[in-house]
Amino acid sequence: MDISSLSVKKIKQLIDSKALSAFELAGLYLQRIEKLNPELNAFITVDADKTLAQAKQLDQAIWQGESRPLMGVPLAHKDIFCAKGWLTTCGSKMLANFVAPYDAHVVEAFNRSGTITLGKTNMDEFAMGSSNETSYFGAVKNPWNLGKVPGGSSGGSAAAVAARLAPLATATDTGGSIRQPAALCGVSGLKPTYGNVSRYGMIAYASSLDQGGLMAVSAEDIAYGMNSLVGHDERDSTSVKRAEEDFTSQLNNPLKGLRIGLPEEFFKEGVDTDVAQAVEQAIQELEKLGAVRVPLKLPNTSLSVPVYYVLAPAEASSNLSRFDGVRYGHRTKDYRNLIELYEKTRAEGFGAEVKRRILTGTYVLSRGYYDAYYLQAQRVRRLILQDYLNAFEHCDVILGPSTPSVAFGFNEKTSDPVSMYLSDIFTISVNLAGLPGLSIPVGFGREHLPVGLQLIGPHFAEAKLLNVAHQYQLVSDWHQQLPAGIAQV
Amino acid sequence: MQWEVVIGLETHTQLATRSKIFSGSSTAFGAEPNTQASAIDIALPGVLPVLNKQAVECAIRFGLAVGADINRYSIFARKNYFYPDLPKGYQISQYEEPVVKGGAIHFSLNEQDYQVRLTRAHLEEDAGKSLHEEIPGATGIDLNRAGTPLLEIVSEPDMRSAEEAVAYAKALHQIVTWIGICDGNMQEGSFRCDANVSVRPVGSKTFGTRCEIKNLNSFRFLERAILFEVERQIEILENGGSIVQETRLYDPDRDETRSMRSKEDAMDYRYFPDPDLLPVVIDEQWINEVKEKMPPLPLVLKERFITEYGLTEYDANLITSERALTDYFIALTQSAKASAKLCANWLTGEVMAALNRTQLNIKECPIQPQQLVDLVARIEDQTISGKIAKTVFEVLWQEGGDVDSVIEARGLKQVSDSSAIEKIVDELMASNPDQVAEFRAGKDKVLGFFVGKAMKVSGGKLNPTQLNDVLRKKLAG
Numbered sequence: 021m022d023i024s025s026l027s028v029k030k031i032k033q034l035i036d037s038k039a040l041s042a043f044e045l046a047g048l049y050l051q052r053i054e055k056l057n058p059e060l061n062a063f064i065t066v067d068a069d070k071t072l073a074q075a076k077q078l079d080q081a082i083w084q085g086e087s088r089p090l091m092g093v094p095l096a097h098k099d100i101f102c103a104k105g106w107l108t109t110c111g112s113k114m115l116a117n118f119v120a121p122y123d124a125h126v127v128e129a130f131n132r133s134g135t136i137t138l139g140k141t142n143m144d145e146f147a148m149g150s151s152n153e154t155s156y157f158g159a160v161k162n163p164w165n166l167g168k169v170p171g172g173s174s175g176g177s178a179a180a181v182a183a184r185l186a187p188l189a190t191a192t193d194t195g196g197s198i199r200q201p202a203a204l205c206g207v208s209g210l211k212p213t214y215g216n217v218s219r220y221g222m223i224a225y226a227s228s229l230d231q232g233g234l235m236a237v238s239a240e241d242i243a244y245g246m247n248s249l250v251g252h253d254e255r256d257s258t259s260v261k262r263a264e265e266d267f268t269s270q271l272n273n274p275l276k277g278l279r280i281g282l283p284e285e286f287f288k289e290g291v292d293t294d295v296a297q298a299v300e301q302a303i304q305e306l307e308k309l310g311a312v313r314v315p316l317k318l319p320n321t322s323l324s325v326p327v328y329y330v331l332a333p334a335e336a337s338s339n340l341s342r343f344d345g346v347r348y349g350h351r352t353k354d355y356r357n358l359i360e361l362y363e364k365t366r367a368e369g370f371g372a373e374v375k376r377r378i379l380t381g382t383y384v385l386s387r388g389y390y391d392a393y394y395l396q397a398q399r400v401r402r403l404i405l406q407d408y409l410n411a412f413e414h415c416d417v418i419l420g421p422s423t424p425s426v427a428f429g430f431n432e433k434t435s436d437p438v439s440m441y442l443s444d445i446f447t448i449s450v451n452l453a454g455l456p457g458l459s460i461p462v463g464f465g466r467e468h469l470p471v472g473l474q475l476i477g478p479h480f481a482e483a484k485l486l487n488v489a490h491q492y493q494l495v496s497d498w499h500q501q502l503p504a505g506i507a508q509v
Numbered sequence: 510m511q512w513e514v515v516i517g518l519e520t521h522t523q524l525a526t527r528s529k530i531f532s533g534s535s536t537a538f539g540a541e542p543n544t545q546a547s548a549i550d551i552a553l554p555g556v557l558p559v560l561n562k563q564a565v566e567c568a569i570r571f572g573l574a575v576g577a578d579i580n581r582y583s584i585f586a587r588k589n590y591f592y593p594d595l596p597k598g599y600q601i602s603q604y605e606e607p608v609v610k611g612g613a614i615h616f617s618l619n620e621q622d623y624q625v626r627l628t629r630a631h632l633e634e635d636a637g638k639s640l641h642e643e644i645p646g647a648t649g650i651d652l653n654r655a656g657t658p659l660l661e662i663v664s665e666p667d668m669r670s671a672e673e674a675v676a677y678a679k680a681l682h683q684i685v686t687w688i689g690i691c692d693g694n695m696q697e698g699s700f701r702c703d704a705n706v707s708v709r710p711v712g713s714k715t716f717g718t719r720c721e722i723k724n725l726n727s728f729r730f731l732e733r734a735i736l737f738e739v740e741r742q743i744e745i746l747e748n749g750g751s752i753v754q755e756t757r758l759y760d761p762d763r764d765e766t767r768s769m770r771s772k773e774d775a776m777d778y779r780y781f782p783d784p785d786l787l788p789v790v791i792d793e794q795w796i797n798e799v800k801e802k803m804p805p806l807p808l809v810l811k812e813r814f815i816t817e818y819g820l821t822e823y824d825a826n827l828i829t830s831e832r833a834l835t836d837y838f839i840a841l842t843q844s845a846k847a848s849a850k851l852c853a854n855w856l857t858g859e860v861m862a863a864l865n866r867t868q869l870n871i872k873e874c875p876i877q878p879q880q881l882v883d884l885v886a887r888i889e890d891q892t893i894s895g896k897i898a899k900t901v902f903e904v905l906w907q908e909g910g911d912v913d914s915v916i917e918a919r920g921l922k923q924v925s926d927s928s929a930i931e932k933i934v935d936e937l938m939a940s941n942p943d944q945v946a947e948f949r950a951g952k953d954k955v956l957g958f959f960v961g962k963a964m965k966v967s968g969g970k971l972n973p974t975q976l977n978d979v980l981r982k983k984l985a986g
Contacts, residue, residue: 102555115554122548124555221555228784256557257786335784338587341598342552346650362591373803385589385779 023048024184024502028093028241034459035082035092042082046136049094053138053185056506059166061438062179064099064157065107066139088134090248094184095130098177099140100147101232102221103127110223111143111155111173114343114350114369122219125253126190126232131444133248138186141176143183145371146254146340147197147225149173150443153375153434154373162205163503168427171201171443172236181235183506188236188245192222194229195328196422196447199459202235203422203472206461208489208499209235210242211447213286214454215260219252226332227258229451238499239460239489243267246482262480270483271490276310278488279415285321286420295466299421302462302473302492306419308489314415323400324449325441330384330397331452336374337381343369368474378438400499405453408467412478417488420446422459422472445495450476458485470498510747511711514739515719516674516704517666520681521659522691523635523699524567530634530658531558535537538697542640542651543811550637550656552596558786560585564658568608568632569799571660574688574806577612579796585632585786588778593650594637602661604780606712607631607690608789614664615808617678617826625677625748626665633659660690664715671735675728678702687807687832706738708746715821717742718752722759722766734759738766743784810835818842818849824857833871842876847885855885859902876905883912894973897921925972930963930979933971937962938983948984956980 023045026034031489034040050068057063078092092336102108102120104127109115109162124130131137144154152160152175160175162168163183170179174191178201181189191198191209202209217232224230234245246267248270253259280303287296345351345365352364384393411418423443452459456479459472474487493499529536532549549556572579586946588602609630615795635657639648646889662681668674686693693700707719716732722738726729737759742752757766807829814825828838834856841852860881884905888898893916904915916922924930937959938945948955959980 102553108554110554118554120555121553148684219555220557223554224785226784255559257559258784334781337601338589338779341589341591342554342596344591344593344598346593347551347596348553358593385781387777387779390779390781475909 021048023052024506025500026184026187026248027188027237028244031093032090032244035503036087038082039197040384042075042078042136043405044070044092045092046138047431049138049186057184058181059161060163060179060183060185061098061140061158061160062176062183062185063139064109064111064142067106070105071136071138076365078134078136081134084356088132090130090244091134093135093188094138094186095135096138096141096177096189097127097181098189098191099143099176101126102223103137103140103192106137106140108140108223109157110147110369111145111157112369112374113156115223116156116350118349120134122221125218125255126249128221128223129248129251130190131263132264135188135248141174141180141189143176144173144197145374146223146336147173147192147194147230148336148373148377150196151199151430151433152176152442153429153430154371156371158413159256159430162427163506164206165427165467166505167429169204169430171204171423171427172199173201173327174209175201175205177235178202178207178209181205181207181237182380182503184237184502188234188241191234191235192230193447193451193457194225194332195233195451196444198233198235199422199457199472199474200444200445202459203461203474204427204470206472206498206501207235207237207238208242208458208460208493209233210239210458210482210485211450211456212246212250212482213456214451216250216480216482218251218256218259220253220255221257222340224335227336227339228335229328229332231451238493239458239486240268240271240493242458243271243483243486243490246486249396265483267483267486273487274310275306275488275491276487278306278309278417279313279314280306280311281314281316281411281415281418282316283316283321283411283418283420284305285318290424292400292422292425292465295423295425295471296420298301298463298465298471299419299473302496303419305492305495306488309495311488316411316414316418318404318411318449320400320407321445321449324404324452325445327400327452328444328448328494329441330393331401333377333381334385334394335381337378337385339369340370340374340378344367346378356409373437401452404449408453408455408476409447416477417481417484418476420474422446422474426465426467426469426471446474456482456485458482458489460489460492461501462492462496463498512708512739512743513706513711513713514669514671514735514748515666515709516668516671516735517665517715518668518674518678519703519705520662520664520678521635521701521703522662523687524564524658524690525692526561526563526658528561528563528568529656530561530564530632532656534656536887538694540653542649542653544653546637546781547656549890550596550652552598560786560789561658565608565791566799567658568630568660569791569796569805570688570690570803571630571662571685572609572612573796573800573803574684575612575614576631577627578610579791580606580608580610581588582610582790583631583789583791585783585789586780588780590648590776590778591685592636592639593648593727594639594652594655596652597636600634600636601783601786602633603631608791610691614677614680614684616676618676623673623676624668625872628663628665629663630660633661635659660685664842666707671732671739674704674735675732678731682809683830687945688803689832693757695726695728699727702731704731704738706733706735706742706852707752708739708742717746718754720752720757720766723769724807725759730759730761733761733764734766737764741766791832804832807835813915814838814853818853820850820853824853827857827861828853831871832867836876837878843880844882847882847889851885851889852882859899863902863906875909876902880905880912881966887912887916891923891972892916893921893923894969897923920971923972924967925975927975927979930971931983933963933966934959934976934979934983937966945984949986956984959984
């Protein structure tokens with residue numbers, strides 16, 4: 021059986037009709053992972069015994085007539101989510117030996133829905149990176165071109181879905197970590213509204229920006245996943261209380277009259293022509309479906325990267341203080357006193373990018389600098405949100421390229437952090453404003469690398485974004501294409 | 510030169526909530542190390558704090574009790590520093606917007622009234638404990654205390670002597686235990702003070718450089734530490750030196766303060782609002798709900814006891830020094846059988862003395878309020894004398910029982926039958942003619958001799974007033 025064309029929806033049908041057991045299906049995916057992962061490095065941890073045991077248990081439940089929304093659907097978790105009994109490394113040497121004793125909300129919610137955990141996906145260390153090159157476990161390779169980065173930080177999840185090692189993968193997004201790798205790997209990726217998915221058990225990078233979300237081949241599959249993921253969790257004080265929502269319910273709404281906001285700042289110089297062209301074609305497709313263009317401005321867009329690189333490191337510098345070698349994780353072998361224990365543990369346990377952000381964050385929170393950096397950034401953050409709120413008075417969704425260019429090569433940007441940071445220019449402001457953002461594949465650019473289009477909605481408009489994307493995906497097949505080398509497996 | 514002492518106190522009161530401020534773990538004292546430390550308390554990767562509303566309610570109570578402003582919108586901030594007993598590498602505290610602002614503590618000392626203004630009171634979590642002695646060659650970490658809710662109460666530098674500081678601390682201790690937000694157990698660290706001490710020439714308007722003495726967990730240590738510190742600072746200044754701003758520790762064994770760290774090493778805590786917690790919003794309704802549950806405050810009750818029952822200032826102060834004592838007294842006043850004033854005398858006299866002697870607290874008092882009321886009522890209706898009552902009290906204390914039965918069974922009832930008293934007096938006069946003559950010669954004191962004799966003969970049961978009357982009449986001839 022060729023699993024590379026399986027969707028979440030299709031899997032649900034196969035399992036529900038008992039055409040396929042969860043055990044068989046898990047076995048097929050594990051085989052594919054075994055074959056492809058050594059080259060792609062999309063997974064940090066695969067544990068076939070554990071996965072098959074879970075599948076067996078689910079099969080028993082199925083035979084007993086139990087039915088759950090995602091019964092038997094295989095799933096990969098980004099290694100930022102604590103999963104009980106699983107190594108949970110966050111892509112860092114610091115946690116290379118950390119076996120989580122509890123389940124994150126995201127893991128728990130999917131387990132409850134009947135999914136099977138295939139493994140833990142690779143990522144930039146502590147989710148800090150846009151190319152997956154900061155992972156302690158080595159970079160993930162882009163399935164479309166093994167010489168290119170998959171994007172980051174959720175590069176492992178993006179590559180896993182792109183190579184069909186998993187039909188669905190969890191991911192997190194602090195400044196673009198779902199949408200940018202989804203774009204670079206040619207898959208669909210949704211970052212929900214801040215507060216919609218509980219952060220409990222998701223290892224914190226920048227708490228006011230972090231949000232868990234999903235990647236899949238299609239928007240429709242993401243909608244199925246979202247039904248399991250979203251909901252109030254009292255263990256996260258920032259988790260919102262809202263009425264239960266069926267994210268599949270709006271998928272088939274027609275797009276007639278849909279007002280698509282096109283911020284001029286998203287189409288200026290800096291966007292590669294191949295990317296611009298693919299996005300323009302997608303807009304024309306949407307117009308054919310009845311959507312209309314609304315030109316608009318988001319004047320503070322250029323400030324989003326500097327604001328992000330003050331706020332995110334500030335929060336990170338504090339969030340990562342707990343990794344001190346005292347209670348769990350890496351501890352230096354050789355120390356003479358407490359200070360040395362701290363210094364050597366953290367010097368050895370963290371990689372260069374993590375250190376850079378801890379230092380930046382410590383600096384901007386320091387006495388004498390706090391007002392000029394942290395407070396000022398908070399003020400500008402409110403302006404950026406206000407820009408969006410103003411814009412949504414004139415349009416239903418905002419559209420633009422997910423990234424300024426297609427996937428770049430390894431080591432191309434590692435020596436120039438600022439150029440790396442700018443690859444998130446279109447995604448970062450969405451986190452600062454707490455909005456939902458969805459990236460979908462809309463064609464190919466140079467070297468036949470995927471181009472992603474980003475849809476941004478008002479708070480809690482995930483269903484609308486999925487609706488627009490699904491309608492587009494009904495009339496296009498970019499999302500169904502397989503990387504050439506992978507297709508032959 | 511004459512020096513003026515300036516003191517401000519920061520007091521950490523451990524709030525009497527069942528669970529911790531940001532996790533569901535128990536706050537009970539004395540458990541095995543790390544058995545009351547959850548994933549949140551040990552700061553596993555990915556865990557998040559959830560605010561315990563009970564802790565906020567304690568803060569509101571305190572604010573109401575000291576006439577402070579309750580901040581309708583307060584925020585939690587992270588105080589960042591590394592220490593092994595601080596699992597997250599930051600303490601969640603409040604910085605720019607504390608839950609309570611202003612207010613004052615009132616107390617009297619040497620018959621003078623004092624007011625110490627409060628700057629603020631804010632909620633925060635306690636750290637764990639580093640155990641330096643338990644494990645040879647290593648430091649143990651016990652995180653049972655990590656996350657225990659504290660209310661840090663900061664005073665203005667309004668105190669001018671160690672004595673005032675202690676009186677302030679005692680008054681504060683009385684309030685927090687009174688309103689039930691703190692068990693007040695100083696040995697277990699539930700109430701501990703940091704003292705900011707400086708001196709300046711009398712008449713100076715500016716403050717001198719201050720030193721902060723940390724973690725004083727008894728009133729005596731507070732007093733001793735300040736006295737030592739004041740002396741130390743004056744000596745330095747009088748020798749032409751200057752005070753270095755620093756944090757100091759009091760060593761009770763040597764009765765001295767020692768430098769812990771100077772201001773140059775003072776850490777930059779990099780406070781910023783905790784993004785994991787929403788701002789605490791306290792609305793009018795919540796405040797009103799707390800208000801309704803508040804017990805009347807000691808100062809209010811003290812005034813009431815003086816005006817309503819005619820208690821002395823001393824008795825009223827003593828009774829309102831502790832909530833349980835006041836509750837006991839109020840129970841005494843519920844019965845109309847005996848006068849509240851006499852009950853108060855017995856409570857602050859016999860009962861307190863007996864409690865001290867037996868090292869019991871009022872809640873453990875073997876004599877119930879109803880028994881004491883019955884006893885006092887029997888004095889007032891002259892069934893027994895005050896002296897005999899002490900005997901009855903002893904019996905009740907030791908063996909319990911009903912007042913009237915004890916009096917009956919032991920034949921302690923007062924003799925008020927005048928013929929019986931007259932008979933005793935006649936016999937005494939007959940056998941002591943010399944003393945009778947002395948009295949008649951104007952030696953009034955001899956009356957006491959006859960009273961003593963009569964009481965001895967009767968086992969103390971004669972009604973003293975009646976005995977006095979009969980004696981005077983008969984001796985006068």
